[in-house]
Amino acid sequence: MILIDTHSHVYSTDFGEGRQEMLARAAEAGVKTILMPAIDRSTHGLMLDTEKDNPGLCLSMIGLHPCSVREDFEDELDAIEQYLDQRAFHGIGETGLDFYWDLSFTGQQYIAFKKQADWAIAFKKPLVIHSRNSTDESIEVVREKQNGGLTGVFHCFSGTVEQARQVIDLGFYLGIGGVLTFKNSGLDKVVKELGTDRLVLETDAPYLAPTPYRGKQNEPAYLPLIAQKLADIFEQPIETIAEKTTANAKELFGL
Ligand SMILES: [Zn+2]
Numbered sequence: 265m266i267l268i269d270t271h272s273h274v275y276s277t278d279f280g281e282g283r284q285e286m287l288a289r290a291a292e293a294g295v296k297t298i299l300m301p302a303i304d305r306s307t308h309g310l311m312l313d314t315e316k317d318n319p320g321l322c323l324s325m326i327g328l329h330p331c332s333v334r335e336d337f338e339d340e341l342d343a344i345e346q347y348l349d350q351r352a353f354h355g356i357g358e359t360g361l362d363f364y365w366d367l368s369f370t371g372q373q374y375i376a377f378k379k380q381a382d383w384a385i386a387f388k389k390p391l392v393i394h395s396r397n398s399t400d401e402s403i404e405v406v407r408e409k410q411n412g413g414l415t416g417v418f419h420c421f422s423g424t425v426e427q428a429r430q431v432i433d434l435g436f437y438l439g440i441g442g443v444l445t446f447k448n449s450g451l452d453k454v455v456k457e458l459g460t461d462r463l464v465l466e467t468d469a470p471y472l473a474p475t476p477y478r479g480k481q482n483e484p485a486y487l488p489l490i491a492q493k494l495a496d497i498f499e500q501p502i503e504t505i506a507e508k509t510t511a512n513a514k515e516l517f518g519l
Pocket residue numbers: 271273301358468
């Protein structure tokens with residue numbers, strides 16, 4: 265069984281000295297590729313080092329997380345532009361809108377999001393979208409930017425069937441993570457309506473660990489728990505789910 269973790273911050277300092285053991289556990293669990301979404305300048309270096317230390321396993325994306333959009337967001341965007349001039353990345357993000365933590369830079373979040381959508385189109389790379397408490401607003405931005413050449417993923421999707429259909433109609437995928445395993449999330453019912461054609465797996469490590477590790481530090485080795493939950497929902501063998509979601513991730517990220 266081969267799995268792809270499409271969204272994992274394995275470069276996080278939370279993993280400290282244990283990073284390489286954690287990555288070895290991931291490979292042992294069948295997770296052969298880990299896509300790393302960027303956050304901001306404070307961690308781009310760590311991400312690139314992690315990629316260098318783990319060639320073929322950890323792949324870098326580049327972008328500015330909406331929670332890191334502050335007064336200096338234009339400097340952050342300049343830094344991304346410089347990286348994009350230097351080398352290829354596997355995606356743009358994570359970007360998007362976060363209306364949960366802090367509403368003081370909402371306008372700037374929109375500017376940064378749209379700029380990153382333009383880069384995704386220009387560089388023909390998938391756009392990785394964070395849409396916490398902002399699913400409808402994020403869908404609106406994608407609708408505005410969609411010119412036929414934009415694709416990507418709504419990471420940690422936890423919206424309604426109706427919202428999911430809009431995301432899919434816009435040519436995007438749904439990133440399914442630990443929330444699927446939480447009691448009463450309701451995401452299982454949403455996902456069942458959609459089928460597996462547009463689903464990709466993610467952990468969002470070190471956050472959002474799936475049951476039974478909920479509340480603890482998450483890591484890519486837990487990805488099979490999410491695949492197993494999908495297998496239960498669709499009443500299919502886990503191998504079938506692994507094959508389908510891995511094919512989806514390869515298609516989306518051009519792997
Ligand atoms: Zn993330």
